Amino acid sequence: MSRLTRYAITRPVPGSITNCQLTHLARSPIDVDRARTQHADCNAALQSLGCTLLELEPLDEHPDSVFVEDMALVLPTIAVALRSGAPTRRGESASVINVVSMYRDIVSIEEPGTVDGGDLLHMGNKVFAGRSTRSNAEGLDQLGMHLERAGLELVILPVDDCLHLKSGATAIGDQAILCNPDWVDPSGFGDVQVIEVDPGEPHGGNVVRLGDTLLAGNHPRTNQRLTEAGCDVHWVDMSELGKAEGDITCCSIVFEAMA
Numbered sequence: 001m002s003r004l005t006r007y008a009i010t011r012p013v014p015g016s017i018t019n020c021q022l023t024h025l026a027r028s029p030i031d032v033d034r035a036r037t038q039h040a041d042c043n044a045a046l047q048s049l050g051c052t053l054l055e056l057e058p059l060d061e062h063p064d065s066v067f068v069e070d071m072a073l074v075l076p077t078i079a080v081a082l083r084s085g086a087p088t089r090r091g092e093s094a095s096v097i098n099v100v101s102m103y104r105d106i107v108s109i110e111e112p113g114t115v116d117g118g119d120l121l122h123m124g125n126k127v128f129a130g131r132s133t134r135s136n137a138e139g140l141d142q143l144g145m146h147l148e149r150a151g152l153e154l155v156i157l158p159v160d161d162c163l164h165l166k167s168g169a170t171a172i173g174d175q176a177i178l179c180n181p182d183w184v185d186p187s188g189f190g191d192v193q194v195i196e197v198d199p200g201e202p203h204g205g206n207v208v209r210l211g212d213t214l215l216a217g218n219h220p221r222t223n224q225r226l227t228e229a230g231c232d233v234h235w236v237d238m239s240e241l242g243k244a245e246g247d248i249t250c251c252s253i254v255f256e257a258m259a
Helices: 017-020 032-048 088-098 137-149 219-227
Strands: 004-010 051-055 072-074 078-081 107-108 118-123 126-131 153-158 170-174 176-179 194-196 208-210 214-218 232-235 255-259
Touching: 004 032, 004 088, 017 032, 032 051, 032 214, 072 088, 072 255, 078 088, 078 137, 118 170, 126 137, 137 153, 170 208, 194 219, 214 219, 219 232
Parallel strands: 004 051, 078 107, 126 153, 176 194, 214 232
Antiparallel strands: 004 255, 072 078, 118 126, 170 176, 208 214
């Protein structure tokens, strides 16, 4: 008998991650072994929280390839094959889309449009999209047309102070967000509950919502704020991948489908 299963697409940390793209952070040494251990811990947490892993082959020729989220937006009825704003990352897409196409019909962002998955936050009948250095007007226009056909609304928010929208804001409920207001203006999300990150933990706004549980990074004061607000928080240390401007959401594409 078929059953609804939660999947998480992931890819191993490449040895070349030390040559990753950087936009807002200064380059600092990355311990590849430690990054792989942290990534494995994240995968284990995803599994413990109910995800079935779909693990891709490594792409050592692509330093940022562990950050699979940027390649596709998987929605309940369709998936969008994205076109990265970093030209050197576009070779990562095909292997991700090959897996996604087993579960969803695919539509695509075409040249000259660019959209990174890290800029896209699906909440209810809306997709919030960051207009950033990685997601341009042409790409967001195309995305809006795809979403309209799927019965969803696109809301575009400016992102200037961090790499992606979800670097600074992620969903923690149907009408609630965790946000770093110095990076993303929470008013753009409308009438939702807002929990702000602790000021000393600017990267704490990135969490994955898995049913009633949040998978978070090692940001203890921010995580305590979430706990005090009634959230069930499970955390893992992703600090080494943080040196590559990555975090929890970047390392997986989570969706549900019939198994």
